[in-house]
Amino acid sequence: MNPVVASKxxxxxxxxxxxxxxxxxSSKEVFQIMLQTELSNLPFVGEQRISGDTTxxxxxxxxxxxVLSIRCNSRTAERIAGRMLGSEEDVHPSEVPDALAxxxxxxxxxxxxxxxxxxxxxxxxxxxxxxxDDYELVTIADVELITVGLTYEESPIWFCLAIHR
Amino acid sequence: MxxxxxxxxxxxxxxxxxxxxxxxxxxxxxxxxxEAGNGIEALTAVREGVFDLILSDINMPAMDxxxxxxxxxxxxxxxxxxxxxxxxEGSESRVVEALSIGAKGYIRKPFTPDQIKERVSPILEVMR
Numbered sequence: 614m615n616p617v618v619a620s621k622x623x624x625x626x627x628x629x630x631x632x633x634x635x636x637x638x639s640s641k642e643v644f645q646i647m648l649q650t651e652l653s654n655l656p657f658v659g660e661q662r663i664s665g666d667t668t669x670x671x672x673x674x675x676x677x678x679x680v681l682s683i684r685c686n687s688r689t690a691e692r693i694a695g696r697m698l699g700s701e702e703d704v705h706p707s708e709v710p711d712a713l714a715x716x717x718x719x720x721x722x723x724x725x726x727x728x729x730x731x732x733x734x735x736x737x738x739x740x741x742x743x744x745x746d747d748y749e750l751v752t753i754a755d756v757e758l759i760t761v762g763l764t765y766e767e768s769p770i771w772f773c774l775a776i777h778r
Numbered sequence: 779m780x781x782x783x784x785x786x787x788x789x790x791x792x793x794x795x796x797x798x799x800x801x802x803x804x805x806x807x808x809x810x811x812x813e814a815g816n817g818i819e820a821l822t823a824v825r826e827g828v829f830d831l832i833l834s835d836i837n838m839p840a841m842d843x844x845x846x847x848x849x850x851x852x853x854x855x856x857x858x859x860x861x862x863x864x865x866x867e868g869s870e871s872r873v874v875e876a877l878s879i880g881a882k883g884y885i886r887k888p889f890t891p892d893q894i895k896e897r898v899s900p901i902l903e904v905m906r
Contacts, residue, residue, distance in 0.1 A: 642888065643888050646888035646889065646890055647796070647888045694792065697792060697796060698792060698795055698796070698799075699799060707791075708791065708792050711790050711791055711792045712792045714790065715790045715792055715793050715887075718837075718866050718887075719866050719887045719888050722865075722867065722886070722887065723866075723888065726886075732869060732870065733869050733870050733871050736869075737837060737866065737867070739789065739837065739838070739839050
């Protein structure tokens, strides 16, 4: 292998039992700092279906390959954007996906900063937002899924990390 | 006393607003605040006028914050303009790279107004 290419190949970092609580902490910290809001744990999380018509996603590459996504309904996304901007009544529609994308980006950055071996060896993509709930995300690669269900002002908000094996 | 003219560079318009609001919440007496959505727009703004401080994201489409910083340092009138990186990148190598080409410091997102003030106030004090 070309030595330049070889030097850039990162040893993969594999998930362990700490990753689910770390994803939860990372998500809660972002909302505490940027929105001055406490997220609560979603009750009966295992019995609930992940849903919502607004999804923000950030790709991860390097020592960890996968996608971190945040999914909630559009009204929740609007309230999050309003809270971030400090005026819940005066949010331009274009600012709603932008706000959720930034939240997703910060959760991903905060999460990888907590995992040894990822801080310097995992890059984040520019975020993407999908609107609408009539879709199914199909990953070609074999993935492991870490899911955290929380509530923002009593509405569900899902944080999912799909990791390529 | 002259109020500082500031350029905020981020591909997210929401984040540009939050950075400006945080600067004001931190009690900083700002002059004109100009926004740019990526490094290319920021270079255009820099060529049109002098700034006292630039706050720039790293991870942006079209031209990222590192490339912007490199280009900025080739513009004679902007060589000495202090730049603080505001980024989700916890990567030390990216931060070290930015510092090695002249960034004055960095703020990691998410941030509080106090963290912004801690980084920015000393730079603006020197300017006075």
